[in-house]
Amino acid sequence: MQTIIEPFRIKSVEPIYFTTKAERRDILEKAGFNPFRIHADHVLIDLLTDSGTSAMSSNQWAGIMQGDESYAGSASFFRFEKTVRDITGFRIVIPVHQGRAAEKILFSVIGGSGKYFISNTLFDTTRANIEFSGSTGIDLPCAEGKIPSVPAPFKGNIDTEALEAVIRDKGAKNIPMVIMTITNNSGGGQPVSMRNIRETGRICRQHGIPFFIDACRFAENSYFIRQREEGYADKSIPEIAREIFSYADGCTMSAKKDAFANIGGFLALDDLDLAIRCRNMLIITEGFTTYGGLAGRDLEAIAIGLKEVMDENYLAYRIRSIEYLGDKLVKAGVPVMQPAGGHAVYIDAKAMLPHIPVDAYPGQALVCALYEEGGIRSVEIGSLMFGKYDQGGRLLPAAMELVRLAIPRRVYTQSHIDYVAEVIIAVFRHKECIKGLRILEETPLLRHFTARLEPLK
Numbered sequence: 485m486q487t488i489i490e491p492f493r494i495k496s497v498e499p500i501y502f503t504t505k506a507e508r509r510d511i512l513e514k515a516g517f518n519p520f521r522i523h524a525d526h527v528l529i530d531l532l533t534d535s536g537t538s539a540m541s542s543n544q545w546a547g548i549m550q551g552d553e554s555y556a557g558s559a560s561f562f563r564f565e566k567t568v569r570d571i572t573g574f575r576i577v578i579p580v581h582q583g584r585a586a587e588k589i590l591f592s593v594i595g596g597s598g599k600y601f602i603s604n605t606l607f608d609t610t611r612a613n614i615e616f617s618g619s620t621g622i623d624l625p626c627a628e629g630k631i632p633s634v635p636a637p638f639k640g641n642i643d644t645e646a647l648e649a650v651i652r653d654k655g656a657k658n659i660p661m662v663i664m665t666i667t668n669n670s671g672g673g674q675p676v677s678m679r680n681i682r683e684t685g686r687i688c689r690q691h692g693i694p695f696f697i698d699a700c701r702f703a704e705n706s707y708f709i710r711q712r713e714e715g716y717a718d719k720s721i722p723e724i725a726r727e728i729f730s731y732a733d734g735c736t737m738s739a740k741k742d743a744f745a746n747i748g749g750f751l752a753l754d755d756l757d758l759a760i761r762c763r764n765m766l767i768i769t770e771g772f773t774t775y776g777g778l779a780g781r782d783l784e785a786i787a788i789g790l791k792e793v794m795d796e797n798y799l800a801y802r803i804r805s806i807e808y809l810g811d812k813l814v815k816a817g818v819p820v821m822q823p824a825g826g827h828a829v830y831i832d833a834k835a836m837l838p839h840i841p842v843d844a845y846p847g848q849a850l851v852c853a854l855y856e857e858g859g860i861r862s863v864e865i866g867s868l869m870f871g872k873y874d875q876g877g878r879l880l881p882a883a884m885e886l887v888r889l890a891i892p893r894r895v896y897t898q899s900h901i902d903y904v905a906e907v908i909i910a911v912f913r914h915k916e917c918i919k920g921l922r923i924l925e926e927t928p929l930l931r932h933f934t935a936r937l938e939p940l941k
């Protein structure tokens with residue numbers, strides 16, 4: 485097989501800055517062993533997130549110059565609206581400054597105490613916005629999604645039997661919405677099958693529950709469906725995406741992922757009553773309905789990016805480049821979530837560091853070790869991010885202790901990725917020396933962003 489190459493060439497570059505291991509040890513200590521608190525100039529390869537970190541194309545930059553900054557009725561808005569309508573089929577398009585703004589608006593309108601939101605797995609900001617409204621979020625990932633070491637084609641699926649059971653138990657009237665996250669970010673960047681989306685849509689319709697897609701990575705998910713699901717090999721990415729959205733009543737989207745934008749997002753739906761309530765919130769918190777917290781130029785960049793992301797050559801390169809890193813780690817014996825996700829490789833820190841109990845945060849300990857060893861910034865998706873306390877103050881751990889290496893879109897080359905694999909493998913070879921951590925300071929919601937920790941003696 486020929487090498488799958490980057491389907492672009494580079495017109496503009498930016499420097500990255502080198503630090504020594506001794507400097508990084510000091511930096512980590514000052515940052516409370518939380519790489520969210522590290523100055524980005526002190527990071528060599530930044531795999532913290534694929535969100536807002538994409539390289540924009542020359543076309544997007546050209547679009548930026550065409551941005552119409554009119555307060556109301558901007559031409560850029562209408563181009564943006566048409567693109568979102570064409571891709572999703574939803575008639576009403578509400579721009580917002582990023583995905584969580586769509587979540588905040590939606591859940592403050594339909595959430596509230598005594599209500600349940602069900603998902604394959606809610607992303608952390610989605611869950612936080614649900615909980616902030618007073619509601620409860622329930623994750624129902626499929627069985628194979630919970631075992632990192634066992635590969636399966638659609639580990640992002642929701643468990644539809646469990647979904648029906650929870651609907652019976654809680655009552656459809658107490659469930660304002662079911663949300664399908666594609667790809668399932670917190671569950672390993674794993675895709676959801678068309679069949680699972682269709683079936684979930686059917687169950688929701690049967691019970692009169694609105695069904696929304698968290699569509700941040702809809703193009704990556706569509707590509708996996710094309711590759712892995714019977715009957716889709718000859719369908720185009722836009723056709724697959726359109727079918728996905730056809731089973732849903734609406735979507736939220738962070739354009740910072742599969743739209744190659746550095747900022748932006750939207751809420752798209754068909755329900756006019758709900759849209760009116762959301763737009764009221766939008767005007768109070770984000771801005772007028774034709775810009776929603778964005779500049780006209782951002783709307784242009786998103787509209788262009790949304791079309792570019794569905795290019796088959798790009799998606800083939802994108803999915804392969806993640807798999808390439810995953811393959812290298814698997815070959816070296818590093819326990820990773822299998823198969824590789826669409827935007828990231830997830831290391832199974834619980835399996836790699838069995839000497840660190842979950843209440844000493846093995847994922848975060850590994851995140852720190854990767855930074856110290858090679859200046860790589862990653863993120864823990866485990867008990868620091870999702871852990872809660874019981875009434876006795878004991879940690880209720882997350883289902884998995886993962887470390888996510890999220891790959892920004894069109895940013896790093898193959899040699900950067902080779903370096904990342906070398907660093908991880910070096911850490912893996914001396915993994916027994918890695919120490920657990922304890923929390924010194926934390927906030928009640930989304931504590932992983934700001935917590936300070938220290939290594940255990």
Ligand code: F0G
Pocket residue numbers: 532533534535582583584585607609610665669698700738739740748749
């Ligand atoms: N939903 C999913 C599945 C996400 O991955 C994110 C963001 C959001 C919603 C919120 O969007 O950041 O634009 O407000 N994920 C980023 C990440 C932050 O690193 O995975 P946002």
